[in-house]
Amino acid sequence: MKNSITKELRRVTRKIIILMFWMLVWELCSLFINNSLLLPSPVEVAKVLFFLTGKIYFWKSVFNSVTTVILGLFLSIGIGILIGVAAGLISFIEELLEPLMVVIKATPVMSIIILALVWFKSSNVVIFTAILICFPIIYTNVLQGIKAVDKQLIQMANIYKVKNKYIIKDIYLPSIKHYIVSGILMCLGLGWKVSVASEILSTPRYSIGLNLLNAKSTLETAELFAWTIVVVLLSFIFELMFKYYVKKRDSI
């Protein structure tokens, strides 16, 4: 017990030292460049961030962006799993979707955002873009997972005339769990990047993207950095929460 606490303390201390090292590198770079318009110091950015957290519009923007990202991710995951399972079980569906997947994966994110701006109102652009970018990742992972399922188990289930719903529930879904988890982890970071990029172009009211755009327009580089740190922190928190959830489920 004492050993594991010491080990954990050492691990956390190491991480803090590494973080402080990079803060120091940042500080030294900003001192070297000596132009806060180009590279503000960590202290300046921290001051701005502290100031922002006292404003209602900061929390409104964070709340709206978080809600949009969560919605986009949930829809991507849901659609990705459903269609991925269908394509994995029915080869015609996989063939039918292949050209669409190739096109979506190859299309630049900006093209998708600009097209979405033409088709939808600004609040829906972000969700649409997040789904279009994240769903192929989940779909591909689920498809690979289905194909990797032990065919001998499926044969056994067919010989014993097990109903399809039990085959899917007890063989396919548990087998693709790890593929889904790895797909979601990829989408968590990407979902934030794509959503914020969409917000910058679609400028929905009270969003992190709009605040980034405003900071850039007013040449408030420290504020730009502050909002970027907010996005990085939120993405990190999402990932931590998801990993904790998966760990908790596995231990039950």
Place this chain on the structure above:
Amino acid sequence: MEVLIKLSTNYEVQLINLCKSYEENSVLDNINLNILENKITVISGPSGCGKTTLLNIISGIEKEDSGQVILKDNNISYIFQEDRLIPHLTVYENIAFVLKSTINKDEMNKVITKYLEMVKLIEFKDKLPSKLSGGMKRRVAIARAFAYKSRLLLMDEPFKGLDDKLKTEIIEEFLKLYEKEKRTVVLVTHDKEEAKLLGNVIYSLHMR
């Protein structure tokens, strides 16, 4: 093909002019075979002569190129060469997996408990297959096959890979279950001693 005893007319399975080829290799060539009800029919022969293919065609895993397979009943239990236990389900859940499409929960619980007690694995019912020895996994597969209500039990070299002591134990477990609940068994093996010990009827397949 060699037939060692006189056949009666009580057949569980009839194979008529069965042919099967893989690419240009003929594996089964005009096989005519009658499997007696409630007897253990052994199909023996060297590796590659088509024994497993024959079982797979009877079970429906593979389709014959020509000929007919006539079954008295479509419910089949199968003990494979590999255990084919679902790795993330417990022993209990693995047997429940094949039963839950056909019987209710209470009945299922009674059936599983009965067969796990018969193969002496009741204390292991909540264990995952990864926590079991090779012999235990084989016993779970046997319990699963008997728990499933079927007239026909197919066994594809079920004792392969077991050491002699374990093999004897598993064969004894199987025979105890078989004596209590006779059903038609088709057993594939290349082991002549196994064939003589278990078979009421022995067919011998030869390579072409």
